[in-house]
Amino acid sequence: MYLRGKDVLGLENMTPEEIKLILETAGPMKDIIRRDIKKVPTLRGKCVVTLFYEPSTRTRSSFELAGKYMGADVVNISTSTSSVVKGESLRDTVLTLQAMGVDIIIVRHPAEGAAQYIARSVKAGVINGGDGTHEHPTQALLDMFTIRQYKGSLAGKKVVIVGDILHSRVARSNIWGLNKFGADVHVVGPGTLLPPDMGKMGVTVHHRMEEALEGADVVNILRIQLERQQKGLFPTSREYARLFGINQQRLSYAKPDVLIMHPGPMNRGLEIAPDVAYDERSAIEEQVTNGVAVRMALLYLLSGGGNIEISN
Amino acid sequence: MTWIEKTQIMDADGIRRALVRIAHEIIEKNKGVKNLALVGIRRRGVPLAQRIAEQIKKIEDVDIPIGILDITLYRDDISTLAHQPVIHRTEIPFPLAGKKIVLVDDVLYTGRTVRAALDALVDMGRPEFIQLAVLVDRGHRELPIRADYVGKNVPTSKREMVSVMVKGIDQDERVFIREFTD
Numbered sequence: 001m002y003l004r005g006k007d008v009l010g011l012e013n014m015t016p017e018e019i020k021l022i023l024e025t026a027g028p029m030k031d032i033i034r035r036d037i038k039k040v041p042t043l044r045g046k047c048v049v050t051l052f053y054e055p056s057t058r059t060r061s062s063f064e065l066a067g068k069y070m071g072a073d074v075v076n077i078s079t080s081t082s083s084v085v086k087g088e089s090l091r092d093t094v095l096t097l098q099a100m101g102v103d104i105i106i107v108r109h110p111a112e113g114a115a116q117y118i119a120r121s122v123k124a125g126v127i128n129g130g131d132g133t134h135e136h137p138t139q140a141l142l143d144m145f146t147i148r149q150y151k152g153s154l155a156g157k158k159v160v161i162v163g164d165i166l167h168s169r170v171a172r173s174n175i176w177g178l179n180k181f182g183a184d185v186h187v188v189g190p191g192t193l194l195p196p197d198m199g200k201m202g203v204t205v206h207h208r209m210e211e212a213l214e215g216a217d218v219v220n221i222l223r224i225q226l227e228r229q230q231k232g233l234f235p236t237s238r239e240y241a242r243l244f245g246i247n248q249q250r251l252s253y254a255k256p257d258v259l260i261m262h263p264g265p266m267n268r269g270l271e272i273a274p275d276v277a278y279d280e281r282s283a284i285e286e287q288v289t290n291g292v293a294v295r296m297a298l299l300y301l302l303s304g305g306g307n308i309e310i311s312n
Numbered sequence: 313m314t315w316i317e318k319t320q321i322m323d324a325d326g327i328r329r330a331l332v333r334i335a336h337e338i339i340e341k342n343k344g345v346k347n348l349a350l351v352g353i354r355r356r357g358v359p360l361a362q363r364i365a366e367q368i369k370k371i372e373d374v375d376i377p378i379g380i381l382d383i384t385l386y387r388d389d390i391s392t393l394a395h396q397p398v399i400h401r402t403e404i405p406f407p408l409a410g411k412k413i414v415l416v417d418d419v420l421y422t423g424r425t426v427r428a429a430l431d432a433l434v435d436m437g438r439p440e441f442i443q444l445a446v447l448v449d450r451g452h453r454e455l456p457i458r459a460d461y462v463g464k465n466v467p468t469s470k471r472e473m474v475s476v477m478v479k480g481i482d483q484d485e486r487v488f489i490r491e492f493t494d
Contacts, residue, residue, distance in 0.1 A: 002395040021398070028382065028401045037435045040385040300385075304396035 003301050007119040007126040010135035011177040019177060023145050025297035026290070032069055033292055043072035046103045046303050051093065052129065053079045053109045058264055058288060059129050059138065063106050066295035072303075075102075090114065091121050098122045104302055107131075125302040133167050133228075138298065139263050140173030142291040144181070146283050147218055149290070150259050154181035160212050160254075161185065161203075162246060163222035163271050164193045166233075170263050171222060175201050188212035189244060192233040209243070209250050216254035220261045221246050221272050237270055247273040259283055315473065315490040321466055322487035327447065327478070330463030331360065334445050335367035337461050338414055345372050347440065349411045351379040353429050354400055356418040359480040360447055364416060379404035381415075386428035408437030414461075418476040420446040423457035448487060450474050 001021045011019065032040055048067040050060050060076065067074040077097075079085070084093060094105060105122065107115050108129035115128035115135075130136040144154060151157055159178055165171045165187050178185050179202045187198060188206040198205050206212035213219065224240065234240045251258060260282040268274045277284060322330065339345060345368060352361030358380050365376045380403045390396070415429055426444060433442060445461035450468040464487075468474060472491050477484040 001398055025399050028385075028399045031402060032385075035436060040435070041431070042385040042387075042390055045391070300399070301396050304390065304393055 002304075006123075006302065007115075007128075008137055008298055008302065009115050009119060009126065009128045011137050011140050011173045011180075012135065014137075014177075014180075016180045019141070019144070019180060022141055022294065022297050022301065023148060025301060026141075026145050026293040029296035029300070030290065030293035032296070033289060038069050039071060040069070041071045042300060043067065043070040043303055046072040046299075047075065047101060048072045048104045048106065048299060049075045049077060049097050049102045050106045050129070051077045051079075051097070052107075053084070053114075054130065056108060056129070058291065059108065059136075062288070062291045063127075063129065063138075063295050066292050066299055069292070070296055070299055072103075072299065090118065094118050094122050094124075098124055104299060127298060127302070130169055133169050133172070135173045135176075136169040137173050137177075138291070138295055139170045140177045141298075142287055142294040143170075143174055143220060143261060143263070144177050145290045145294055146261060146287050147183075147259065149286070150283060151217055154178060154183045156182060156184060157217040158184045158186065158215055159218040159220060160216045161187045161220045161222065162209070162212070163189050163244065164224055164228075165189050165198065165222070166193045166195050167225050167228045168222050172201075174220065175203055179203075186212050186216075190234050190240070209246075210253050213250060213253040216258055218259045218261060219246065219251070219254060220263075223263060223265065224267055224271050226267070241270050245269075245271055245273060246276050248275060248279075251276060251279075257281065261287060264288070314493060316493055318472065318489045318491045320486060320488040321448070321474075322464060324485040327463070327485060327487065328363075330447060331363045332367050334461045334463060335364050335371060338364070338443075338445065339368060339372060341443075341460070342412055345374050345376060347410060347412050348414065349377045349379065349406060349408075350414050350416055351381050351404065351429075351433065353415065353417040353425060354380060354382045355481055356476050356478055357381075357416045359478045360418060360445075361416040362480075364414075364445065377406045379406065381429055381432055383425060383428040383432055386432045388424060388428065402432070402436075404436060408433065408439045411437075411439045413439045413442045414445050415442055416445045418447050418478075419474045420444070420449045420457075420459050420462075421452055421474075423453045423455035426457050427455050447476055448474050 050063050064074045102124050104125040106127045106129045112132035112134035114131045119126040161171050185203040187203050262284050350361040352358035368376050382400045382402045384397050384399045443460040446459045447463040449462045449465050472489050476487050479485045
């Protein structure tokens with residue numbers, strides 16, 4: 001069992017076996033996070049770089065800690081303090097990193113396909129930390145890991161993804177991943193935030209919250225991406241909260257043991273009511289822990305093989 | 313180029329007797345079973361640790377805690393392997409601090425697995441001491457490591473491989489030597 005390529009760019013082109021391997025490797029990794037000594041020597045001598053062209057707290061720090069817990073050296077590059085502001089191209093930046101001996105590059109970029117472009121340009125492994133509105137595979141993997149943790153399996157579970165599907169790479173990666181494991185995926189949100197060809201992705205589209213949430217096992221509430229909301233796709237935040245915000249009353253349509261998830265950062269009072277965020281059925285903090293475990297698993301699985309000629 | 317079976321060195325009864333003796337030796341050497349715990353190295357160290365614990369239970373009427381150790385993350389050859397080995401859970405359901413640990417594995421060969429296991433254990437706590445029990449010691453050490461309890465010493469050549477089969481993981485229960493032939 002192993003990953004086919006040197007990169008993890010998205011879930012659309014991954015096989016269910018590869019995804020399963022990642023999720024099952026993440027289990028033992030999570031035990032390490034809970035230990036007093038949160039460090040194993042597995043990736044000693046490997047160098048991991050996070051290259052983020054968009055702001056991030058949890059994805060970047062989660063990758064950084066994952067690398068450090070595995071014993072790798074981690075360098076963080078945020079574009080506002082790097083040569084990118086001097087006009088260096090993406091390709092030149094990653095070639096420079098490669099020349100310094102980097103083994104794995106984690107990239108987040110506003111342009112769709114940026115990670116794939118980098119992966120073709122370098123020998124190092126590339127992990128997509130989010131490319132535009134395309135994919136965010138590590139978030140989807142940690143979401144799937146979290147659902148498996150609480151619900152046992154993904155097959156047949158009704159998973160409702162709520163909110164700004166149009167701009168959401170989290171939604172796209174989740175849909176591709178969940179469908180491969182036979183989950184029953186539903187999406188709901190304002191018509192202006194649902195892509196018109198959504199049905200082709202193999203999900204059920206709803207416009208009314210109550211109808212979507214009926215009997216749900218999992219509700220995954222997306223962040224309203226205010227930075228991508230310049231076009232006036234919904235009239236006001238208050239109106240969005242009133243029609244599509246998740247509150248206890250709406251949640252009562254779902255199963256009593258519904259799992260509440262949110263990729264963060266939360267806009268409390270907008271897409272999620274504060275008492276829902278802190279509900280005992282909420283797995284939002286657990287998702288963060290699981291995110292580190294899943295990323296440790298990815299770094300482990302990508303750091304073997306391929307380097308044989310170098311080490312001999 | 314295949315592995316062919318050469319000689320059988322232990323049958324099911326031989327394995328049982330060796331484990332009974334090891335259980336007695338563990339109790340004798342430690343003057344009882346106070347604070348004693350067994351840790352089996354995945355995979356075949358785990359059923360062997362369970363068998364030794366069953367024997368100790370028969371002799372002393374005490375349940376000895378058993379832990380399971382996966383040493384993959386501590387291997388020293390991880391970056392030279394073509395594909396990453398699958399990682400399994402390490403399950404040590406008791407605090408290691410102050411415990412007398414007997415590490416259990418099937419075959420002692422280069423000593424590298426034991427080295428990895430020692431590193432893994434001390435990362436999880438500070439036991440009073442760690443001893444080593446193996447079913448077969450086949451020599452050819454590459455590190456200064458020795459076993460405290462040995463089921464059987466078997467002189468081998470490096471072209472040979474010692475295969476331990478135990479019920480619970482394998483169909484059979486026996487130990488035999490295989491040789492690599494071109």
